[in-house]
Amino acid sequence: MKVLQLCHKAPFPASDGGTKAMQAIAQGLIDNGCKVDVLSIATHKHPHPEPGSSKLAEKTNAQFIEVDTKVKWMGALKGLFQKDSYHTSRFVDEKFDSVLTETLQKKSYDVVIFESLFTAPYLATVRAHSKAKCVYREHNIESQLWEARSQGENALNKKVLQNFNNKLKRFEFSIVNNFDAIACISERDLNILKENGLEVPADVIPYGISMIAEPTKQSNKKRIGFLGSLDWEPNVEGLNWFIEKVWDKVHESHPSWSFHIGGRNASERFKESLPPTITFEGEINDADGFIESSNIVIVPLFTGSGIRIKLIEAVSKGIPVVTTTTGARGLPGDYQNAVLIADNKTEFFQALSTLCSNSKKREEIGQNGFQYCREHFEMKQVAKSFISFVNGMKVESE
Numbered sequence: 001m002k003v004l005q006l007c008h009k010a011p012f013p014a015s016d017g018g019t020k021a022m023q024a025i026a027q028g029l030i031d032n033g034c035k036v037d038v039l040s041i042a043t044h045k046h047p048h049p050e051p052g053s054s055k056l057a058e059k060t061n062a063q064f065i066e067v068d069t070k071v072k073w074m075g076a077l078k079g080l081f082q083k084d085s086y087h088t089s090r091f092v093d094e095k096f097d098s099v100l101t102e103t104l105q106k107k108s109y110d111v112v113i114f115e116s117l118f119t120a121p122y123l124a125t126v127r128a129h130s131k132a133k134c135v136y137r138e139h140n141i142e143s144q145l146w147e148a149r150s151q152g153e154n155a156l157n158k159k160v161l162q163n164f165n166n167k168l169k170r171f172e173f174s175i176v177n178n179f180d181a182i183a184c185i186s187e188r189d190l191n192i193l194k195e196n197g198l199e200v201p202a203d204v205i206p207y208g209i210s211m212i213a214e215p216t217k218q219s220n221k222k223r224i225g226f227l228g229s230l231d232w233e234p235n236v237e238g239l240n241w242f243i244e245k246v247w248d249k250v251h252e253s254h255p256s257w258s259f260h261i262g263g264r265n266a267s268e269r270f271k272e273s274l275p276p277t278i279t280f281e282g283e284i285n286d287a288d289g290f291i292e293s294s295n296i297v298i299v300p301l302f303t304g305s306g307i308r309i310k311l312i313e314a315v316s317k318g319i320p321v322v323t324t325t326t327g328a329r330g331l332p333g334d335y336q337n338a339v340l341i342a343d344n345k346t347e348f349f350q351a352l353s354t355l356c357s358n359s360k361k362r363e364e365i366g367q368n369g370f371q372y373c374r375e376h377f378e379m380k381q382v383a384k385s386f387i388s389f390v391n392g393m394k395v396e397s398e
Helices: 017-031 055-059 073-081 094-106 117-129 142-150 155-178 187-195 233-253 268-273 287-292 309-316 345-357 359-376 379-391
Strands: 002-007 035-042 063-066 111-115 133-138 181-184 202-204 223-227 258-262 278-282 296-299 321-323
Touching: 002 017, 002 094, 002 117, 017 035, 017 055, 017 111, 017 309, 017 379, 035 094, 063 094, 073 155, 094 117, 111 117, 117 133, 117 155, 133 155, 142 155, 142 233, 181 187, 181 379, 187 202, 223 233, 223 287, 233 258, 233 345, 258 287, 287 309, 296 309, 296 345, 309 321, 309 359, 321 345, 345 359
Parallel strands: 002 035, 002 111, 035 063, 111 133, 133 181, 181 202, 223 258, 223 296, 258 278, 296 321
Antiparallel strands: none
C-alpha cells in the first residue's frame, strides 16, 4: 500500500501528543510493509527539522512547507465576518497546495491520510489530482476544545470566541462526510461525530506505541512527574489546579516525595508562580527518561477530547498514573484497574497518598497498566487494524 500522509505540523521531532501520533502511524504502516510519504506544513511552533535529525523523516521522503499559522488581529477581525472558519483558514497556503498537486501528479497513491481537521481544506486538491482513498484521521473534536477555552471569558470575548467556534463546528461536522472514511482516535470521539451527522464509514484507530519488553523498574527517587506542553490551555489549567488544590497537602503528608514538571513553552508568569517545593525542568529532550524516572505520573485534565498520549506513554512503561475522568476519556475497554481516577482535590490527594505510601500498590497499578497497553495500543497491531479498515472500504471511483 502506498500512502501519502498530510500533516498540519512537522511531526519530526515527536515533541507533543499530535506529533507522536503522526509518527506512530507512519512507523506502524512501514513496519507492516507500506510505503509512506510525508508532506507537512511547518509552523512557528513545529518548524522544519534539521536535515539528518530524523531517520523516519528520511524513510518517508518528508517534505516541509513553511506556513505562517500565527493568529493575527487583522485576520481574526476579517474572520468574524467571513463564512469560512478562521481556525482552519490559517492553514490554507498556496505553496503547500502547489507542492501537494505536484506530488500527486508525480506519484500514485492508494491512500491519503489527512492528519487532523487542519489538513481537511486540502481535500478538494487531492480529489482533483488523485484517485486515492481519502481518510480523515481525527485527533480531537476541535470545536469542543475551543468551546471549553471560551468558558470563563468575559461576555465580549466569549461572544467573539463563540462566533469563531460556530464556524469551526459547522466545518468540522460537515467536512467529515466528504471523506471516504474516518479513523477516530477514540470511541468517544467517534460517537460525537455520529451524533452530529456522520454518514461515511468510520472506525476507532487509537494511538500506537512501541511496547517495551517488561514494565520499567521503579526508581528509588520518590518522584511525582507531570509532562506536557505548557502552551496548551487544558494542561496549564489542570496543572494550576493541582498545584493550588492538591500539592501542598501531598508535600505535607509525604515530605520525602518531590514533584517535577516537564514541558515546553511555559510562560514566565507560570514559572515565577511555582512554589520552591516544585522542580520545573522546562522542555524535556528525553521524554522517555523523564517518565521512567518518575514513580507516579499525574494527568489532571478537566477539558479536551481525543486521547492523552502522555498518559498512554506512562502507562505503557508500567508507571502508575493518577488522572481525571476527562483525562481517561477515549481510553478503550476496561481501564479501571490500569489507572487511578480522581475528579476532585480529596480524591486526587487520596490516590496519590495511597501510591506514595504503598510500593506494592504502585507495582500493581503499573503492571495492570502495562498489560492494558499491550492489549490496546501496540504500534504494529494498531497500524494493521488501520490497513484492514482501509482495505475494507469501498469508494465511488472503484
